[in-house]
Structures are given as C-alpha cells and as structure tokens.
Amino acid sequence: MIKIIKNVDIYMPQYIGKKDILIVADKILKVDKDIVIDGVEVEIIDGDGKKALPGFIDSHVHITGGGGEGGYKTRTPEIVLSDIIRGGITTVIGTLGTDGITRSLENLYAKAKALEEEGVTTFIYTGSYRVPPITFTGSIMKDLILIDKVIGVGEIALSDHRSSQPSLDELKRLTADARVAGILSGKAGIVNIHMGDGKAGLDALIEIVETTEIPITQFYPTHVNRNPDLFNQGLEYAKMGGFIDFTTSSDPVFYEEGEVKASIALKICIEKGLEDNVTLTSDGQGSLPKFNDKREFIGLQVGRVTSLYNEVRDAILDGVPIEKAIKFITVNPARILKLKGKGQIKEGYDADIVLVDEDYCINDVISKGNIMMRDKKLEKVGTFE
Numbered sequence: 001m002i003k004i005i006k007n008v009d010i011y012m013p014q015y016i017g018k019k020d021i022l023i024v025a026d027k028i029l030k031v032d033k034d035i036v037i038d039g040v041e042v043e044i045i046d047g048d049g050k051k052a053l054p055g056f057i058d059s060h061v062h063i064t065g066g067g068g069e070g071g072y073k074t075r076t077p078e079i080v081l082s083d084i085i086r087g088g089i090t091t092v093i094g095t096l097g098t099d100g101i102t103r104s105l106e107n108l109y110a111k112a113k114a115l116e117e118e119g120v121t122t123f124i125y126t127g128s129y130r131v132p133p134i135t136f137t138g139s140i141m142k143d144l145i146l147i148d149k150v151i152g153v154g155e156i157a158l159s160d161h162r163s164s165q166p167s168l169d170e171l172k173r174l175t176a177d178a179r180v181a182g183i184l185s186g187k188a189g190i191v192n193i194h195m196g197d198g199k200a201g202l203d204a205l206i207e208i209v210e211t212t213e214i215p216i217t218q219f220y221p222t223h224v225n226r227n228p229d230l231f232n233q234g235l236e237y238a239k240m241g242g243f244i245d246f247t248t249s250s251d252p253v254f255y256e257e258g259e260v261k262a263s264i265a266l267k268i269c270i271e272k273g274l275e276d277n278v279t280l281t282s283d284g285q286g287s288l289p290k291f292n293d294k295r296e297f298i299g300l301q302v303g304r305v306t307s308l309y310n311e312v313r314d315a316i317l318d319g320v321p322i323e324k325a326i327k328f329i330t331v332n333p334a335r336i337l338k339l340k341g342k343g344q345i346k347e348g349y350d351a352d353i354v355l356v357d358e359d360y361c362i363n364d365v366i367s368k369g370n371i372m373m374r375d376k377k378l379e380k381v382g383t384f385e
C-alpha cells in the first residue's frame, strides 16, 4: 500500500519544514513538498496541524516480564502490543533481568518474533543480570554472530546487591567477547549494564576503559539517574565519551529518595552539551522493587513503556526544544545500537513515524509502513488483546 502524509511539520529529529512523506511498503521513499502520485491507489493521511517524529526506540524492555524480587507472585507480566503502540514505540530491544532461571532466552526470542509478527521491530540482548551470562549457544560470541535478533549482552548487573558480583576479569572478557562478535557480525555488540545503587557506581567500567584497549563506547549503562551520586558520576563518564541511559519508569518514592526524574536528567544533559551520548529507556514490564536500608524487600511496581515518551513530553513542556528532546529515543539509540534504517525520518529509512498533535500528544503511529494508531485510536492490538 502506498501512503502519503501531507503537509506535516517534519522533525528528522532536526526540523526540516512542512512537507509530504511518501511511504511505499515499509520504507520512507521520499520527503518533499507537494508529492503527487498518479495511476495507483494512494492512502492520504492529513498531516496539517501535526508534527511527524521518527518512531520511538525503547532499548530496554522486559518484553517477557521480569521481577520476582518479592517471590514468585511478583514475577511481572509480559508486554502486550497495545502498550507499545500507545507509547509511540516502533522498535523494542528485549532483555532479561534478575531472574534468568524461570525467564529464558528462548522465550525472550519467541516473544520478540511475536511482536515482529504483530508489527513492530524487535531485537534482544543475550544474557541476563548474571556473569557468566546465560546464552543460547553456550557462547555470547556465537549468540551475537549466529542469531540475527541478538545485538548485545545485558542487562549485566553491577554495583547492586542482586548482581553476581563479577570480577573485573570476568567483565573484561565478557565485554571483549561482545565487542569482537559485534565487529564480526556488523552489530553493536553493546554491553547493557544494569547500574544498582552500590557506592562503587561506574568505577569498574572506568577501570576497564583505563587499563585495556576496550573503548568506553562498548558499554551502555542504564538506570544512571537512579540516585544523585550515580547521576553526577554518569555526567563525568559521558564527558569521557561514554554512553549513559536514564530509566523513565519510576515511582514517587524513588524521587523522594533522590532519583533524578528522566525529563530533568535529559534537560541537564542538553545544558551540558552531552545530548549525543544519552538515551532514555523505559524498563517496561521490569520490576521496580523497593528495598529498605537493610536490603529487605518492601514492595514492587511494574515499569511501563508509555513512560518513555511521557518523560520526553514532560521535557518538551518544560521548555526543551522538541528536536532535541526526541533525539534521546530516536537517533541516539539507533546510532549506539547500530540499528540500520532506524531513528530518523529520512529517505530509504524504515517507515516508523509518530504524529503528535499541537499538545505533543501521540495522535498516529506508523510502524514499518502500517498504521497502528490513527487519530488516537488503536488500529492494531496484540493477538490475544
């Protein structure tokens, strides 16, 4: 089916004016003024009064559910397509977390394939919190080189009472393997690191970067906004050329305990000129467990993928220019994760497009050229929704 979005303000992320977007199959074929196609059936989408943004990329989602930190009953539910679409998300990277025993990589892969069949683009990390990592093939290098959906390893827990307390050597070898497998497969081979509240913070990553040939860009630490010390260390780490990722799912209690709200963390990074090294991710369907200072479990919430754009929209409403705010969930993750054809409204790129209204609310979502939401109404839901 051929579609033309007419007269829409286009944010590549950078603003390129009010133009038409020609969509053929799953690709953006042309971006120009007054595109006219004769002789074939064309679906016209009125872009007047709307802004076209690249489809959002959420590069840390527990798509098969996660949690369990409060026992079996606190294992969180798997994601459904409608939540992903409501969040304007068109590319999702699935991950396992604390529980790499009852949650399997095979199930993660199958859920990623299911979401792909339902209409969004998916990739996964091999491994889970623990080192040595669980794998499909017995080797993270084979997983990365042989399984197309695997783009990296994670989330590997560090500075956290739930981590496997990996030695520096274990972490070096895991990262070196991911890096070389990435090079051999043309993938990012990124190591998504779960940052806990431990006082060592990012020290281990900095030590590896300073004592080996491994570049700082091989690591992708998330939850860097979870407390003020880690956030400030994260800014220094980003100034060293490192990538940092802020989690958007939260709970009012966490803000009281010092978590830096993602929309504020985003604004600070722009003010410090660090915007190109930073992303936002939702931790959707992951657990947001609360522990007291004796590290006893006291409760748990579930992360929501819809928090991803909500935090970007809060930043926009807080004065951040839209073309800067959306970089954190479009072109930045696409570059860091080497996602070809993703993260920009550009000729030849995948037709992943979100239209927002004058209040920056999500109005339409197009994923791989298919309309998933039209005028705020879902046109597609998951198989069993």
Ligand SMILES: CC(C)C[C@H](NC(=O)C[C@H](N)C(=O)O)C(=O)O
Residues within 6 Å of the ligand: 062, 065, 066, 067, 068, 096, 097, 098, 099, 194, 196, 223, 226, 247, 249, 250, 254, 283, 285, 286, 287, 288, 289
């Ligand atoms: C950033 C904070 C608020 C949430 C964070 N969530 C996870 O890491 C995912 C979770 N462990 C799971 O496996 O589902 C945490 O637990 O520290």
Ligand SMILES: [Zn+2]
Residues within 6 Å of the ligand: 097, 155, 194, 195, 223
């Ligand atoms: Zn985590």
Ligand SMILES: [Zn+2]
Residues within 6 Å of the ligand: 060, 062, 095, 097, 155, 283, 286
């Ligand atoms: Zn997580």
